[in-house]
Amino acid sequence: MPFNLVSDMKPAGDQPAAIDKLVSNLEKGINKQTLLGVTGSGKTFTIANLIQKTQLPTLVISHNKTLAAQLYQEFKELFPQNKVSYFVSYYDYYQPEAYLPSSDTYIAKEVEINDLIDKLRLEATSNLFSGPDNIVIASVSCIYNIGDPREFGGKTLTLKIGDLWNRRDLFEQLVGLFYIRSELEFKRAQFRVRGESIEIWPSYADWIIVLEFDTEGKISGHEFDLKDYQLFPAKQYVGAAGSDLKEIMAKIRSDCDMAVKKFEANKQILEAHRLRQRVDYDLEMLQEVGYVNGIENYSIYFETGRKKGDPPYTLVDYFHHLWGDNFLTVIDESHVTVPQIGGMHAGDLARKKTLVDYGFRLPSAYDNRPLKWAEFYQRIPKAIYVSATPAPFEIEDSKNNVIEQIIRPTGLLDPPVEIRQSKNQIPDLIEEIKKRMVNKERTLIITLTKKMSEELATYLADPRKTGVPIKVAYLHSDVETLERTEILDKLRSGD
Numbered sequence: 001m002p003f004n005l006v007s008d009m010k011p012a013g014d015q016p017a018a019i020d021k022l023v024s025n026l027e028k029g030i031n032k033q034t035l036l037g038v039t040g041s042g043k044t045f046t047i048a049n050l051i052q053k054t055q056l057p058t059l060v061i062s063h064n065k066t067l068a069a070q071l072y073q074e075f076k077e078l079f080p081q082n083k084v085s086y087f088v089s090y091y092d093y094y095q096p097e098a099y100l101p102s103s104d105t106y107i108a109k110e111v112e113i114n115d116l117i118d119k120l121r122l123e124a125t126s127n128l129f130s131g132p133d134n135i136v137i138a139s140v141s142c143i144y145n146i147g148d149p150r151e152f153g154g155k156t157l158t159l160k161i162g163d164l165w166n167r168r169d170l171f172e173q174l175v176g177l178f179y180i181r182s183e184l185e186f187k188r189a190q191f192r193v194r195g196e197s198i199e200i201w202p203s204y205a206d207w208i209i210v211l212e213f214d215t216e217g218k219i220s221g222h223e224f225d226l227k228d229y230q231l232f233p234a235k236q237y238v239g240a241a242g243s244d245l246k247e248i249m250a251k252i253r254s255d256c257d258m259a260v261k262k263f264e265a266n267k268q269i270l271e272a273h274r275l276r277q278r279v280d281y282d283l284e285m286l287q288e289v290g291y292v293n294g295i296e297n298y299s300i301y302f303e304t305g306r307k308k309g310d311p312p313y314t315l316v317d318y319f320h321h322l323w324g325d326n327f328l329t330v331i332d333e334s335h336v337t338v339p340q341i342g343g344m345h346a347g348d349l350a351r352k353k354t355l356v357d358y359g360f361r362l363p364s365a366y367d368n369r370p371l372k373w374a375e376f377y378q379r380i381p382k383a384i385y386v387s388a389t390p391a392p393f394e395i396e397d398s399k400n401n402v403i404e405q406i407i408r409p410t411g412l413l414d415p416p417v418e419i420r421q422s423k424n425q426i427p428d429l430i431e432e433i434k435k436r437m438v439n440k441e442r443t444l445i446i447t448l449t450k451k452m453s454e455e456l457a458t459y460l461a462d463p464r465k466t467g468v469p470i471k472v473a474y475l476h477s478d479v480e481t482l483e484r485t486e487i488l489d490k491l492r493s494g495d
Contacts, residue, residue: 003133004081005052007045013407015042019049021403026054026382034334034385034398037405040412043386044071046405047330048078056328056382057132059319063337065089065139066475069485071332072137082133085124087315089141090117092480097294097361099354106360109294116482119188122204126232128318129153138315140340143371145296145312147237148303149321155238159211160228164218167198174200178234189234203234237299245290248301249283255362263359271359278360300367308367311375325381334385334394342373426459430466437468442491450476471495 011019018035025033037043051058060075062068065088072086095110124136125146136142157173171181174191179200182190189203198211209229214220256279263272285292300308319327331337348369355361371379385394395402420428429445436443447453457474460466473487 001081001131001133003052003055003079005048005078006080007048007078009045009409011045011049012409013041014405015046015049015409018046018403018405019053022046022050022384023053025401030399030401031382032385032398032401033383034387034390034394034402035405036387036390036402038388038408040408040410041405042409043405044074045078045409047384047386048075050384051079051135051328054328055132056326057128057134057319057323058136058328058330059142059316059380060135060137060330060332061142061337061341062137062139062332063340065481066484066488067332068137068139069481070488073485073489075135075137079135082135083127083130085127085134085136086117086120087124087136087138087142088117088121088481089139090114090121096351097355098351099358099360101354101358114481115188119204122232122234122236125149125152125236125315125318126202126204128322129156129230129232132323136315140337140344140370142315143341143344143376144314145237145299145368145370146314147299148306148313149318151238151304152233152236152318153321155233157231158228159209159219159231161219164216165213166217170198177231178238179203200231202231204232237296245286248298249286251301252279252283252298252362252364255364259362268359271357274359275362279362296368297361297365300364306367308364310367311371312367312369314371314379316371316376316379320379327382329380329383330386331383332386334387335389335391338385338391338393341371341376344370345372430460430470433460433466433470434468437470440494442494450478 018037022033022035035043035046037046047058047060060071062071068086068088072084076084090113091111092114093110093112095107097109098107099105100107124138128134128136155177157177171191175181178189180190182192186192186199186201186208188201188205191198191200193199196213198213200209200211202209209231212220256275260272260276263269263275282292282294282298286295299312300306303313306313316329349366352361352365352369356363356365385398387394390402433443445453445456447456453474453476457472460470460472463469473490475484475487479487
């Protein structure tokens, strides 16, 4: 369905002029613009109105998960009837594979994947195939390889009422979409048999599909009474359809032989032995279980139509594949996000080069990488840079099409800033908090370190030390992504 912005608020202050100018410029073919809006001027609401007026599928990129989560909540509230998705890195903990030559230290890859964020990522890519009324809020993880959108979109299973199925064929199709049969605990990306019914839990959903069959083996009904349902794969990276594992393994072995010969020619015997050992182990794991830790370093072998050195397939390619140049990219806090996107490839390359040079990885590891800035820029035909302090690049790239938004719809002005002595600062702070509490207002305290924020929160939570019960929480980068959202929700609601 078309985008439908639902809100009691109406554009106010200089929002109407900003919205009209942004829309007008896009209609004239001015595809790069900067929205310069002071903090609190309602830039998100302006962008929401722009989406409503242009009806363009939109990718919003933020430079960190917490801001992305906040934007996700706001857009979800503004567009309750449309598809608003959240796409950020699904790691709660991520230690990349690395080698430190100075101390001869190898660091193995270690990860903790957040199951809920994994579900939200899959929901984002699945939603994109269901129509143009899509807004995806992403972090810079959207420039990393997730596989070819053509393979993902082509590897689906359509379940129609009245279709005749042989059970074994259906199970094989589900396994081909990376769904696992379960008889005990039932989780996402699994299916199970219950008498004459088959239950499937889509990897991107909070509900299950119950397929009912008649005596002939035809689907007589399924959940929600939908006439047909399209089931997407349980993983984003699905590889090439019909890819031959034996052929892939032969190619990997051939490349390994070439790299080993090169090491031996340079009298790097340790590196040659190390690489041979690593690749032999990985190929054995691929042969036996079809997967190996670090399989992303071999991704180039599984992708059709992509050659060495070619850009990876990312979330941005999903938009391109489905809508060509007819979508909008919004880069939030562009003065931070643009340099972050630009710097990702260099950091990744430096780490991988050490691994390849010392025989820990094949050169194919270079092809599992984020986009370079030039590659990313080519993929965002229509872009809005949003910032209170845009950098010279954004202004120049917009060819001075800078739309200013400096009036806060709330009418609030910047508060006066008062500088006090550090002497007795904690008792002074507690007195200020008490004043806010009387007015049913809130207090934000910014500390120098994470540990200091934790210790101060613990201290303020103790009524024996403060004299009154204070409702307090700390927030920093070590707090898990979704827990941060809960803390911000509690701050908003006054808890």
